[in-house]
Amino acid sequence: MKKYLCLGCGFSYDEARGLPEHGITPGTPWADIPDDWICPDCGTPKSGFEMVEIPYWSRT
Amino acid sequence: MSVSFVLRAGERGYARLVSTGVNATYVAGHPDGVITRHSSFNFHEYQSGLAGFGSIRVFGDEVFSPGGTGYNMHPHHNFIICAFVLGGALTHVNTIGKVDELRAGDYYVFSAGAGGKHAELNIGQEDTRIIYLWVLPSQLLAPPSYLRGRFDAKANANRFACLIGNEPGALPIGQTLKVTRLVTGRNSTPVYRPSPARGVYAFVVEGEARIGDIILGSGDSMALTGEDRIEIAARSGTDLLLVETAL
Numbered sequence: 001m002k003k004y005l006c007l008g009c010g011f012s013y014d015e016a017r018g019l020p021e022h023g024i025t026p027g028t029p030w031a032d033i034p035d036d037w038i039c040p041d042c043g044t045p046k047s048g049f050e051m052v053e054i055p056y057w058s059r060t
Numbered sequence: 061m062s063v064s065f066v067l068r069a070g071e072r073g074y075a076r077l078v079s080t081g082v083n084a085t086y087v088a089g090h091p092d093g094v095i096t097r098h099s100s101f102n103f104h105e106y107q108s109g110l111a112g113f114g115s116i117r118v119f120g121d122e123v124f125s126p127g128g129t130g131y132n133m134h135p136h137h138n139f140i141i142c143a144f145v146l147g148g149a150l151t152h153v154n155t156i157g158k159v160d161e162l163r164a165g166d167y168y169v170f171s172a173g174a175g176g177k178h179a180e181l182n183i184g185q186e187d188t189r190i191i192y193l194w195v196l197p198s199q200l201l202a203p204p205s206y207l208r209g210r211f212d213a214k215a216n217a218n219r220f221a222c223l224i225g226n227e228p229g230a231l232p233i234g235q236t237l238k239v240t241r242l243v244t245g246r247n248s249t250p251v252y253r254p255s256p257a258r259g260v261y262a263f264v265v266e267g268e269a270r271i272g273d274i275i276l277g278s279g280d281s282m283a284l285t286g287e288d289r290i291e292i293a294a295r296s297g298t299d300l301l302l303v304e305t306a307l
């Protein structure tokens with residue numbers, strides 16, 4: 001399960017979490033998201049996302 | 061010396077944004093207001109250049125002209141957005157609850173983290189010139205934060221002043237990153253010593269500097285890796301930013 005970051009605004013997509021509020025169910029691989037999908041916050045195309053290996057923030 | 065790249069001022073991406081048409085809601089100001097943006101790395105419409113360097117993804121040299129011009133409130137996540145005001149004044153408003161007014165020498169570190177919006181406006185009489193630096197965070201969706209600092213050019217003449225990073229007097233940042241500024245009042249040849257295994261992106265704001273056998277003028281930049289000492293021969297009146305990043 002990978003994470004992708006929008007290089008236009010920083011919005012992050014996590015394959016494990018999906019985006020249920022935008023109709024993408026948890027577990028949806030990045031490759032299965034249509035090529036004409038755009039960042040819900042800034043409109044950057046899918047090709048403007050970068051795969052990142054950055055952990056989530058934790059208090060510790 | 062290991063040079064990753066040299067980027068001349070005129071080779072950067074260029075965008076001219078106005079408050080009508082596609083950017084009507086994004087860009088603030090009356091129809092004659094203009095934002096000019098020179099991007100060192102790929103950003104928005106500019107996608108034919110360099111992708112980034114280390115954790116740096118955006119390095120934008122921007123002018124908001126005239127008063128009233130800027131960016132309306134818009135959302136961010138994750139990126140750590142640093143702004144360095146070089147001229148004029150900047151009004152920054154964010155959803156952490158901060159309304160700030162920054163002038164030449166002032167800078168901020170806005171970590172968008174789990175989500176934050178900001179507006180960036182020139183509400184003064186002069187044009188506002190700003191450098192925007194966006195850095196990938198070391199953790200995603202952290203609580204958003206805003207810190208601001210001031211660079212005193214007189215007190216720091218001819219020496220490296222650490223603006224951001226893990227040093228006394230500098231603003232802390234949630235990333236292995238250090239931003240240093242050098243403003244010279246005479247010809248100077250200081251030596252910058254990066255930590256091991258870091259890269260350094262050097263950008264000339266004004267003036268002229270020579271690193272190795274490469275001469276950089278205003279708006280020129282270069283990136284270096286694998287150096288433990290970087291000698292910078294800066295002419296009098298040079299203003300230089302150094303961004304040290306993990307690779």
Ligand SMILES: [Zn+2]
Nearest residue numbers: 006009039042
């Ligand atoms: Zn986006």
